[in-house]
Amino acid sequence: xxxxGDAPIITVEHLTIGYGETVVLENLDFTVPRGAVFxxxxxxxxxxxxxxxxxxxxxxxxxxxxLVNGAPPVRTxxxxxxxxxxxxxxxxxxxxxxxxxxxxxxxWTRLDAAAIDTIVRSKLRLVGLEGFENHLPAELSGxxxxxxxxxxxxxxxxxxxFLDEPSxxxxxxxxxxxxxxxxxxxxxxxxxxxxxTHELASIFAIATECIMVDHEAxxxxxxxxxxxxxxxxxxxxxxxxxxxxxxxx
Amino acid sequence: MIxxxxxxxxxxxxxxxxxxxxxxxxxxxxxxxxxASWQNVRRLARPPTPRMEFDLSHVDHLDGxxxxxxxxxxxxxxxxxxxxxxxxxxxxxxxMLQLYGAHPPRPSAKDPPAQIxxxxxxxxxxxxxxxxxxxxxxxxxxxxxxxxALRRPSTINWADVPHLMERAGADGLPIVAMINFxxxxxxxxxxxxxxxxxxxxxxxxxxxxxxxxxxxxxxxxAIIVAGRSGAAFAAELGTMRVSEEIDALRTLGLxxxxxxxxxxxxxxxxxxxxxxxxxxxVGIAGGLLVAMLTLDLTPSAYLIEVQRVVGLxxxxxxxxxxxxxxxxxxxxxxxxxxxxxxxxxxxxxxTTSAVVTSLFAIVVVDAIFTVLFNAVGW
Numbered sequence: 018x019x020x021x022g023d024a025p026i027i028t029v030e031h032l033t034i035g036y037g038e039t040v041v042l043e044n045l046d047f048t049v050p051r052g053a054v055f056x057x058x059x060x061x062x063x064x065x066x067x068x069x070x071x072x073x074x075x076x077x078x079x080x081x082x083x084l085v086n087g088a089p090p091v092r093t094x095x096x097x098x099x100x101x102x103x104x105x106x107x108x109x110x111x112x113x114x115x116x117x118x119x120x121x122x123x124x125w126t127r128l129d130a131a132a133i134d135t136i137v138r139s140k141l142r143l144v145g146l147e148g149f150e151n152h153l154p155a156e157l158s159g160x161x162x163x164x165x166x167x168x169x170x171x172x173x174x175x176x177x178x179f180l181d182e183p184s185x186x187x188x189x190x191x192x193x194x195x196x197x198x199x200x201x202x203x204x205x206x207x208x209x210x211x212x213x214t215h216e217l218a219s220i221f222a223i224a225t226e227c228i229m230v231d232h233e234a235x236x237x238x239x240x241x242x243x244x245x246x247x248x249x250x251x252x253x254x255x256x257x258x259x260x261x262x263x264x265x266x
Numbered sequence: 267m268i269x270x271x272x273x274x275x276x277x278x279x280x281x282x283x284x285x286x287x288x289x290x291x292x293x294x295x296x297x298x299x300x301x302a303s304w305q306n307v308r309r310l311a312r313p314p315t316p317r318m319e320f321d322l323s324h325v326d327h328l329d330g331x332x333x334x335x336x337x338x339x340x341x342x343x344x345x346x347x348x349x350x351x352x353x354x355x356x357x358x359x360x361x362m363l364q365l366y367g368a369h370p371p372r373p374s375a376k377d378p379p380a381q382i383x384x385x386x387x388x389x390x391x392x393x394x395x396x397x398x399x400x401x402x403x404x405x406x407x408x409x410x411x412x413x414x415a416l417r418r419p420s421t422i423n424w425a426d427v428p429h430l431m432e433r434a435g436a437d438g439l440p441i442v443a444m445i446n447f448x449x450x451x452x453x454x455x456x457x458x459x460x461x462x463x464x465x466x467x468x469x470x471x472x473x474x475x476x477x478x479x480x481x482x483x484x485x486x487x488a489i490i491v492a493g494r495s496g497a498a499f500a501a502e503l504g505t506m507r508v509s510e511e512i513d514a515l516r517t518l519g520l521x522x523x524x525x526x527x528x529x530x531x532x533x534x535x536x537x538x539x540x541x542x543x544x545x546x547x548v549g550i551a552g553g554l555l556v557a558m559l560t561l562d563l564t565p566s567a568y569l570i571e572v573q574r575v576v577g578l579x580x581x582x583x584x585x586x587x588x589x590x591x592x593x594x595x596x597x598x599x600x601x602x603x604x605x606x607x608x609x610x611x612x613x614x615x616x617t618t619s620a621v622v623t624s625l626f627a628i629v630v631v632d633a634i635f636t637v638l639f640n641a642v643g644w
Contacts (some may be wrong), residue, residue, distance in 0.1 A: 073517055095521045107514035109506075121518045169518075 024087075026177055026209045027072065032199070034064070034071050040079065041067050042235050047228050050177075053187045056224035056243065060258065063232045066104075066181060069213045073101050073179055083250035086177065096125040099177040100170025104185050106162035108154035114141060114165050115150035121172045140168040144198060160191035161176050167198070171176040177209045178202075184216045196222045217261060221247075229255060269398040269588035270310045272303035275325075279310050288315030292324035297331030304335055311339060314348040322363075323354030333366040404601045411523035422532075423525045430533035434495040435541055443488050446545040449482050450474055450552025458560050467561040471571035474553030483545035484584040485632060491538060492624035496599040499530050502621035503603025512604065515574055527600040534592030539585035546581060583644065587635045594627040 032045040057154045059065040065161035070076045071083060074090035082249045086098045088205060118137045124127060128136070139157040141147050144164040154162055163183060168169050170178050171244055180199070184192040196219050202208050203223075220227065225247070229239040231254060239246050239255040247259035270277045275293035282288055289310060300307075311318065320336060322328070328336075336352065343350040355363050382390065396402060415422050457473045503526060506512050515522050550572055557563040602620040606612045 042404055072515075075516065095519070097517055101514065101517040103510040103514055105509055106509040109514075110509075120520070124518065124520055128278075169514075246380055 022094050026051045028084045030082050033079045041082045052207050053225045056220050056221050056227035057213045058227050059230040063230050063245045065213045100175045102166045102170050102180045106166035113151050118169045118172050144168045184219050199223050270306035273299040280489050286316045286323050288319040290321040294327040295332040296329050302331050314343045314346050318343050318348045318350040320352040321354045325359050328359045328362045333362050400605045420530045421524045426529040427532050429535050436539035442541050443548045446549040447552040450549030451556050454553035455557035471568045472575045475572040475576040478549035479546045479580040479584050483549050484542050484588045487542050487545045488628045492595045496595045496620050496624045497617050499599035499616045500603040504606035504616040507606040531596040534596040535589050538588035538592040542588045544587050590631050591628050595624045616637045
């Protein structure tokens with residue numbers, strides 16, 4: 018289990034990101050401690066998903082550096098050192114749940130079919146989907162797809178997992194179930210979790226630390242524990258976000 | 267002018283005596299009734315005084331679009347240097363103003379498109395197409411992935427190839443057969459009319475045999491495959507792109523080109539020659555039917571003539587072309603699919619573009635081969 022003295026698992030320095038020539042956020046500096054549930058917050062269009070895409074190596078920064086476990090996120094070889102849950106689950110529609118979860122195991126391990134099958138079943142059991150191994154993604158509900166996506170992200174037992182808007186599209190009960198699963202994974206496995214979200218209930222339930230990005234400021238406008246920010250931030254934008262009110266109020 | 271009238275409303279301009287003026291509105295401000303006569307209200311507001319009031323105390327009804335007219339007029343006066351405010355609104359009229367006036371006006375975030383000449387437009391469209399379709403990225407990525415696959419062929423997702431061949435080949439057999447049978451028949455029909463006149467009936471076998479094997483069967487088969495499999499590949503990969511499945515593949519350490527693109531390329535390269543051979547046979551059979559029914563040829567006479575005139579090279583050259591057709595169709599369809607953006611509409615655009623571009627590429631490749639074979643005397 019990680020301890021407080023361990024080096025951060027993610028280090029971001031002077032990061033400037035955007036699309037084409039449009040700068041979305043600039044000069045971002047932050048670290049993600051090992052073992053934390055770290056939330057990246059912000060309003061719609063603030064750039065938080067863009068930050069995530071850079072952290073998982075799908076986009077190249079305009080300037081600055083990102084180190085994930087001591088290496089740049091854009092890998093040229095070797096197994097990924099992290100798992101990712103995309104907003105819609107991003108399960109491969111032509112494969113069953115079992116095949117989806119088995120895919121990274123077949124690619125990156127030399128395990129035989131029986132061993133892979135055992136691991137797949139254990140991952141699906143972990144997320145409460147035992148019995149659905151032979152279902153296709155189209156036969157599942159939104160919440161089940163998210164859980165299956167987490168199972169696939171955990172297939173290689175990574176020390177780090179990224180979750181992109183995990184509660185999006187879920188009913189309140191499914192959202193709470195997912196939050197509890199995230200907390201359980203963090204407590205039991207010591208897994209560092211980076212969550213992009215704007216769901217306040219989830220933020221307070223799961224996040225130990227957070228940064229808040231703002232579209233107009235094009236930078237981080239708050240960092241720290243979400244509850245402390247809600248109760249103590251003097252920035253009107255931060256207070257408005259955490260207390261769910263308009264800026265004019 | 268000191269007053270203006272419109273259907274259902276009335277506006278007076280009143281001097282406030284301190285250098286200011288007020289426009290006093292009364293009645294119902296409904297957009298459909300206001301709009302046509304609003305120019306009169308705007309004229310009433312001129313010349314603007316340093317302080318202008320819009321008094322809505324006697325307005326009984328204000329709808330959303332009429333609110334926009336009022337707010338626009340106020341903005342106009344503010345820009346002209348006046349301090350303009352709306353006063354006296356109450357009840358639903360006040361609520362409407364608060365709703366529409368809550369967000370201050372902002373300048374457009376983007377400049378309007380500039381007027382450019384036709385040459386500039388053509389250049390702009392070409393550059394936009396190259397950029398949006400990420401064509402150069404695709405060519406580079408395919409080249410790198412291809413080099414890696416040649417060094418380590420096991421990285422290609424071979425498991426998908428038989429299934430893709432079945433979908434592109436076996437499932438397409440009925441339509442390929444039917445179309446080429448009809449093409450053979452039509453070709454023979456057209457020829458029969460002329461050949462009968464000169465008593466050269468037997469040469470229908472030459473015409474159908476050579477035209478089917480060298481040109482018509484490869485072309486028609488490729489066109490059908492472009493419409494079936496090209497569209498399917500573009501739609502599949504496009505849907506995967508918009509639902510983040512391609513991103514998920516990359517984060518799992520899987521190369522989309524080796525996992526998705528190359529199996530499709532291999533499937534079409536292998537399947538098209540097989541379909542073309544079948545198309546040759548079926549097309550010749552279509553010609554046979556017409557020869558028997560309209561030219562009084564016996565099957566044996568027809569087939570012996572076909573066998574005499576159609577050589578191995580004629581069949582092989584047609585099959586060789588189709589391998590390049592298959593390569594073109596698969597690469598174009600996969601490129602369009604991977605470049606998809608914009609949700610379901612984007613998938614539709616990519617699919618259409620994949621088919622149209624594939625058809626164009628088929629004709630271009632066919633022309634290249636025709637010139638090439640002619641040049642070397644084949």
